Amino acid sequence: MKFDAIVIGGGHAAIEAALAVARLNYSVLQITQNLDTIGKLSCNPAIGGLAKGNLVREIDALGGEMGRLIDRTMIQFRVLNRSRGPAVQAPRAQADKSSYQQAAKSALESQPNLVLFQDTVVDFVLSPDGTRVQGVVTERGKRLRSDAVIVTTGTFLNGRIFVGEYSRSAGRLGEPAAHGLDEALRRAGHRLGRMKTGTPPRVARSSLDLGKMEEQHGDPEIVPFSFTHDSVNRPQRPCYITFTNPGTKRVIEAAIHRSPLYSGKIVGIGPRYCPSIEDKVVRFPERERHQIFVEPEGLNTDEMYLNGVSSSLPEDVQEEFIHTIAGLEHAEIVRPGYAVEYDYIDPMQLRPSLESKLVRGLFVAGQTNGSSGYEEAAAQGIIAGINAVRSLQGAEPLILTRAEAYIGVLIDDLVTLGTNEPYRMFTSRAEHRLSLRHDSSDLRLLEKGYRVGLQSPARWEQFQEKRRRIEESKELLHKRRVSELEAAQYSEELKLQRQAGKSFHQLLKNPEITIEHLRRIDSTVLPELPGEWVRQIELDVKYEGYVSRQDKQIERFRKMESMRIPQDLRYHGLEGLSNEAREKLEAVQPLSIGQASRISGVRNSDIAILMVALARSTRTRAPGNGNGRDQ
């Protein structure tokens, strides 16, 4: 049997990839080692957070699933960074892990064109010259044909877990690793490396003294992740906060030599931003305490997640140091923390479409590309799924720019710079942060989702209506002016003395004044709109000045991005390039001068030479047309 596409894996990248392919009306076979672990939240029981929440909403705007899954399964919702500005606010939700998994699996099961199958892929079927993928071979000897294969192996490819002196081949604790594809990828010419990540111990809630910890509750109001949901009504559960102390530190210091990280057993590079507790103790010896969030793993489980003490120390040490912590003195560890080391592919070997540069039709997404995080994986998954279909159609791939989406930043960073630690998204990675607010994800991306075919015409209509009404409302604010009478009436309350004649739009730019205030002056100033839209209008108006300054920066960026580099350009023949630049350019094959300029090791002088070469080649190709601007 032949499928249009095969997705290898069952994690967050795989879910989005498989759904995208199937929803674009192409048949897809999703092969995973264990159907019961589809959509598993292997580490923390939460979706979203800084920049990651934006990724989830972008995926939703394109027509992906993650936002809907978390909306249906959350057990606590918070908007982070409320006090720190609109661009860095982000929604985050605690998830009921097991419900999340079930919801993910049933989304796949109920999707036409999508077939699930439990097996382990051990090899690819390649064209005789090795440049095209034609299918996969499974452990049980099946040969399955397909012209598009999406690899999302997560931590399973050659995975190995470590708990102190204990180490086993595994992708997660108790789940076997996958072998074979690492060799298959190498044979096809890919460079693979090792990465490491870790997870903290889980403890039994019944053994904790929650009274000694600070409770942390969710927000009273839940903002849905998915733009298709008007509201979310879910039970909310608190998290708890406690801290390590000097006693904890002493226990860890005394046992540090027993950590596989420090004894040299682990060679993979771990993330700097999410260090294990032993890392924190070693690297920040002056810090007396580290924060721990104790988070429920679900509504119907006693397990709690100890966010902040990821560890691969031996189990007896884990127990000892945990017992030094307030509220955890008698904690029963039900699963130990562990480190996991796995193979990843150097993402610089991928095109911005996430297709391998070496093998046509082979796409790679998620942790296999050196990223980390559910949201980062899902974001790559949906793009890989869309582009697998587009390659089957012979259409141009969907490539989001850094200026329009965090997804664009994520993929551009991975394929242009590569990564030498598990890559996590941060708002500070985005030069155009102000324009990438989570609430504007649909305005930025829904049209793209519709154009590629993932959003239905009905959804598109709805969205256009929203866009129109927001625009109209902004118009109204421009037109409505403060009368003399109103200025006098609200001179005290809203400080409107001498504001007569100003538009409401201008008033709103005052940090003190909100749309609610404007409605107090005139309750009819705006039509009834959903709260999120009102907020969006308010933010757009309030921060117009900043956004337009950033827009200017984006404009400069667009010029560089629009200088396309023909894919048949021979860097070899370009005299004057530094050797390093030539190698890097050959390896990355940037699509534009903009992308080329971000490659590390490519200097300004190399860019100059490249621009000259381009100017010459466009001149010979299309006389009179300098730099072909896209769009």
Next chain:
Amino acid sequence: MTYDDPIAALATPLGRSALAVVRCSGEGCIELMATAFSRPEALREAAGHTVVYGRLLNHGREGQAELVDELTAVVFRAPRSYTGEDVIELVCHGSPKTVESVLGLLRRLGFRPAEPGEFTLRAFLAGKIDLTQAEAVAELIDARTHRARSLALRRLSGSVAERINAVKARLVEISAAVEIHLDYPEEDSSEVAPPVQALAAAIADLERLVATYATGKRLRDGAPVAIAGRTNAGKSSLFNVLLREDRSIVSELHGTTRDYIEQGIEIDGIPVTLYDTAGLREPGGAIESEGIRRSEVIMANAAAVVYLVDGAEPPSEPNWRQELEAVRARSGGGVIAVWHKIDRAGAGVPPGFIGVSSVSGEGLDVLRNALRRVILPASTAESEAAVIESDRQKQLIDRAVEALRRVREGLAEQVPLDLVAVDLQEALSALGEITGEVSSAELLDVMFSKFCVGK
């Protein structure tokens, strides 16, 4: 950095001549020019390679129009032009004053002053000139990095980069603190203290650097120095001795001896244009000759005026005091008073004067030091090794300072941090453009600054 915005620059040497050519290039440059042209339609409709006669007008706010110059505009249409873009070459009258008014008007219209070599750069990018071989570019880059243009200048520009990098490092630190704070909302970290002091220091640093622009301009363009005094004060002999001492005469400027002589020399590495002016007459009995009127113009534009008194046969004290006052009033820069011919002077040198002998060479060193101090603004003469050289550097630093002031205000007014971060980023990117680390396009500008403006 964009490469098609309208730019303009003088293509002929600045100085008195019958005609001067101002070259303009870029997208929309014909339309832009038409808004100030007496025959806008003629200009708009002109075919390539044609000449349009007309007047350039400065339209006031009230609708009145002031004549800037009567001139011809040579129109070239893209892509058949030097730069490959629409180009206008204005052939205007050659007096420096007229040229300045024309350039001033163009700036107000929206033409950006061209960077050195920018026309060539555009021509090059448009594939118009023969340098398009990548090898040639590589050579240029090498030339830029390896071959010293001038030791002094290289040292100076290096220290500018150092200074900017120091400020940048400071800003990167502030920025990192802000970003960590933004990206780790739940970290158990105390709030970042607003980096008020570090910001103030960065702003002050950049402002000091901007202040050196005047010095940089002097270093680049040279300083006009006038020698003034009575007819018999020995102006010519001092002029000649300064010339003789300077072995690095750069060029013989135009304007052969009329009523004054001018000559380019270097004093301690500073290019100086020396003017030997017509003699001053006693006030009152002045005959308003054309020569004296010109001398006064020169003094008004001078960075320094050397006022000579014949020490061998000095005028009465009230007389020279009066003259010195008159010179001070007329000088556009500082005034250095020289008691000349001290080899033959009877009495001592009055306080405030430098005693100099063009015959023995006595006092020449003191004079040169004094000149340097006057020519280079005091704050930068000795203490500042870093001197910014180009308009572009100045504009970028100004942009950074402006952005940092907004950061400071934003912090004071408790604007959300992510918004403050935009301005911090703006400042960093402006500084990055100077050192060439952020904008790749920057290098092209640097490379082509080897070419003369307007060529």
